[in-house]
Amino acid sequence: MTIQWFPGHMAKATREVQELIKRVDVVVELADARVPQASRNPVLNEILADRPSVLALVKTDMADESVTKAWQHHFEQNGETVVLMNAKHNQGTGKLVQEVKRLAQPKMEALQKKGIQNRSIRAMIVGVPNVGKSTVINRLVGKNQAKTGNKPGVTQGNHWLKVSKQMDLLDTPGILWPKFEDPEVGYKLAITGAIKDERLVYQDVVLYLIQKLREHYPDALKARYNLSELPSEGVELFEAIGRKRGCLIAGGDVDFDQAAEVILRDFRSQKLGPMSLEEPK
Ligand SMILES: Nc1nc2c(ncn2[C@@H]2O[C@H](COP(=O)(O)OP(=O)(O)O)[C@@H](O)[C@H]2O)c(=O)[nH]1
Ligand SMILES: [Mg+2]
Structure with a gap:
């Protein structure tokens, strides 16, 4: 397994997110619906302090x-x-705004008691790379995007986007790196596109994917790759798919690198249909 993290980078990113979180009332945590556990950061809970958060399962x-x-x-x-x-x-944008407002309510009431009126709710988005942070920000901000600007009283350098009259969104989403002592978490993040690393061994990643799909979505595999039976060994199944898709090297052996690319592309571009890679215990 060659998926590696640089602990220094992770710690720095986490500290940065921690600082940003101090500026907001509510945190919106994005997780990939296909891997809701693997794409969450277990440390987030600690760095939230007592800030309320909402979990948005995206890419449903x-x-x-x-x-x-x-x-x-x-x-x-x-x-x-x-x-x-x-x-x-x-889907879900209206519901998300509604939940952020609900979660911010106690804070806003406390501010009002102190005589602070009309203060907008401040929110921010956090999540792993490629989970959909920019997409959700664009959905939330929509045509209000033009009305961005600095806000007095906030550390320079951060801009706020207007979601509505009552809500602002930090324009910098927080990038969180999940921890993964568990190699399966690394595979799941690689498959879903959170990790793009040239050091990734895609054959390992795709072998893992194939085994998962064989277990949970055998019919989709059979249909997509025109296989009447699925070999029980992962490597044999990998080979059979490569052969069906014409991923061959000179001499007629299967080109596993090419086959891995095809399978990963099929999964990511939904050619196999909607699929989840983990289930709650
Ligand atoms: N199918 C699908 N794709 C999505 C969804 N949200 C985001 N994406 C795609 O996921 C990719 C990464 O999204 P992006 O917002 O750039 O992620 P970020 O790195 O977290 O900011 C883009 O290709 C998006 O089009 C979704 O709900 N459904
Ligand atoms: Mg982005």
């Missing part, structure tokens, strides 16, 4: 609907506020 159009529902239930059982979103059909 790419995930298995019933598994996403199970995750929502799981997180809600743990007392979390969950919103399901997808940019493809522009």
Whole structure:
């Protein structure tokens, strides 16, 4: 397994997010609906201090609907506020705004008691690379984007985007790196595109993906790659798919690098259908 993190970089990124969080009333944490656990940062809870947060499961159009529902239930059982979103059909934005307002309510009431009126709610987005932070920001801000500007009383360098009369959004989303002592977390992040690293060994990643899909979505695999039976060994299945897709090197052996690319591209571009890579326990 060659997915590596630089602990120094991770610690720096975490500190930066921690500083940004101090400026907002509510944090919107994005997680990929296909890997809701793997794409969350376990440290976030600590750096939130007592700030309220809402968990937005994004890219729900790419995930298995019933598994996403199970995750929502799981997180809600743990007392979390969950919103399901997808940019493809522009779903969830209104619900997200509503939940942010609800979570900010105690803070806003406290400010009013101190005589501070008409202070906008301040929110920020956090999440792993490529999860959809910019997309959600654009959805929230929409045509108000032009009305951005500095806000007095806030450390210079940060800009606020207007979501509505009552809500501002920090224009810099916080990038969080998940911890993964667990190699499966690394595979899941690589498959879903959170890690783009030239040192990634895509054959390992794709072998993991194939085994997952074989277990949970055998029919989709059979249909996509025109296979009547799925070999039980992951490597054999990998090879069979490569052969079906004509990924061959001279002499007729399967080119696993090329096959890995094809399979990963199929998964990421939804050619296999909506799929989730993990389920709540
Ligand atoms: N299918 C689908 N794709 C999405 C969704 N949200 C974001 N994306 C895509 O995911 C990729 C990364 O999104 P981006 O907002 O740049 O992520 P960021 O790195 O967290 O800012 C882009 O190609 C988006 O079009 C979604 O809800 N559904
Ligand atoms: Mg971005």
